[in-house]
Amino acid sequence: MDSNVCPFSSMDRDGTMTIDWKEWRDHFMFNPFHNMEEIVHYWKHSHMFDIGEHLTVPDEFSEKERRSGLVWRQLVAGAMAGAVSRTGTAPLDRLKVFLQVHGSVSHGKNLWSGLRGMIQEGGVFSLWRGNGINVLKIAPESAIKFMAYEQIKWLIRGSREGESLKVQERFLAGSLAGATAQTIIYPMEVLKTRLTLRTTGQYAGMADCARQILRREGVRAFYRGYLPNTIGIIPYAGIDLAVYETLKNAWLQRYCLDSADPGVLVLLGCGTVSSTCGQLASYPLALIRTRMQAQASTEGKPKLTMVGQFKYILSNEGVSGLYRGITPNFLKVIPAVSISYVVYEHMKKFLGVAH
Numbered sequence: 001m002d003s004n005v006c007p008f009s010s011m012d013r014d015g016t017m018t019i020d021w022k023e024w025r026d027h028f029m030f031n032p033f034h035n036m037e038e039i040v041h042y043w044k045h046s047h048m049f050d051i052g053e054h055l056t057v058p059d060e061f062s063e064k065e066r067r068s069g070l071v072w073r074q075l076v077a078g079a080m081a082g083a084v085s086r087t088g089t090a091p092l093d094r095l096k097v098f099l100q101v102h103g104s105v106s107h108g109k110n111l112w113s114g115l116r117g118m119i120q121e122g123g124v125f126s127l128w129r130g131n132g133i134n135v136l137k138i139a140p141e142s143a144i145k146f147m148a149y150e151q152i153k154w155l156i157r158g159s160r161e162g163e164s165l166k167v168q169e170r171f172l173a174g175s176l177a178g179a180t181a182q183t184i185i186y187p188m189e190v191l192k193t194r195l196t197l198r199t200t201g202q203y204a205g206m207a208d209c210a211r212q213i214l215r216r217e218g219v220r221a222f223y224r225g226y227l228p229n230t231i232g233i234i235p236y237a238g239i240d241l242a243v244y245e246t247l248k249n250a251w252l253q254r255y256c257l258d259s260a261d262p263g264v265l266v267l268l269g270c271g272t273v274s275s276t277c278g279q280l281a282s283y284p285l286a287l288i289r290t291r292m293q294a295q296a297s298t299e300g301k302p303k304l305t306m307v308g309q310f311k312y313i314l315s316n317e318g319v320s321g322l323y324r325g326i327t328p329n330f331l332k333v334i335p336a337v338s339i340s341y342v343v344y345e346h347m348k349k350f351l352g353v354a355h
Contacts, residue, residue, distance in 0.1 A: 100290045133195060
């Protein structure tokens with residue numbers, strides 16, 4: 001990057017973590033630049049939020065960025081941010097899965113009793129069960145999603161070489177890329193659920209868990225819940241992307257008429273709200289997926305299809321049963337987004353993505 005392109009902190013004179021039009025203008029007035037393209041590249045890939053759910057439409061990179069190796073440094077930074085973020089919020093994630101599977105009215109489980117029960121059964125460190133494989137699947141999922149996204153964009157674009165894709169085309173490409181990545185890494189999702197729900201001494205580790213599932217239930221068990229999981233990608237990604245862009249643009253039009261940068265805190269807020277809206281829409285499918293993944297490990301529960309699970313929950317637990325465990329899911333959004341953002345920015349600097 002051009003040496004004249006200074007970091008965010010050099011522009012933020014008043015320490016508000018927001019660049020207004022005057023600070024932006026003054027910076028480039030007193031620090032002339034030679035290459036506008038460098039500045040665009042610097043600000044283009046500035047935010048990535050990972051809360052351990054479906055990721056939205058993947059980032060887009062120019063041919064020059066791909067040749068320079070920026071893509072893989074960006075993916076590594078994102079994977080590291082996701083790993084730290086998921087580890088930091090792993091107890092809330094395990095509590096969510098526990099309540100999704102065991103939190104029916106008949107069990108009398110709620111937020112606090114579920115937390116106490118897990119600690120009594122396996123100690124404080126048991127709150128991180130299943131986190132290892134949850135972190136392990138970030139890198140392959142991100143890489144597969146990016147490569148699939150590039151190929152699908154190329155197929156959609158066809159003969160329109162050089163033209164940028166429309167918003168709906170990007171969303172379609174992103175959703176298909178997400179479905180492709182999920183298809184390949186889905187067995188790891190099943191392992192994560194089983195390891196998250198395991199009792200002390202039930203499995204010796206990931207490999208032992210995989211062997212026991214294969215021996216007792218066969219290969220098909222590794223794709224239990226795949227259908228609701230794949231269907232859930234579309235409402236989550238679509239609503240997340242649409243709400244994020246709508247909120248960001250509304251803020252810019254109302255409060256930042258002379259600026260194109262709403263500021264870090266506003267973007268974090270938009271990311272949190274959009275992610276929450278996406279979860280509200282897709283959560284029943286996520287709950288059904290988790291119950292299907294956990295079927296063999298839940299004694300006394302019927303082994304049902306997606307539609308069967310939906311009917312069973314409605315008839316036995318009511319509509320609220322479809323949102324069992326959503327409280328810890330919401331509680332982890334703000335810390336997950338914040339941790340992910342901070343680590344991502346530091347990793348970008350460490351890997352030389354941002355100077």
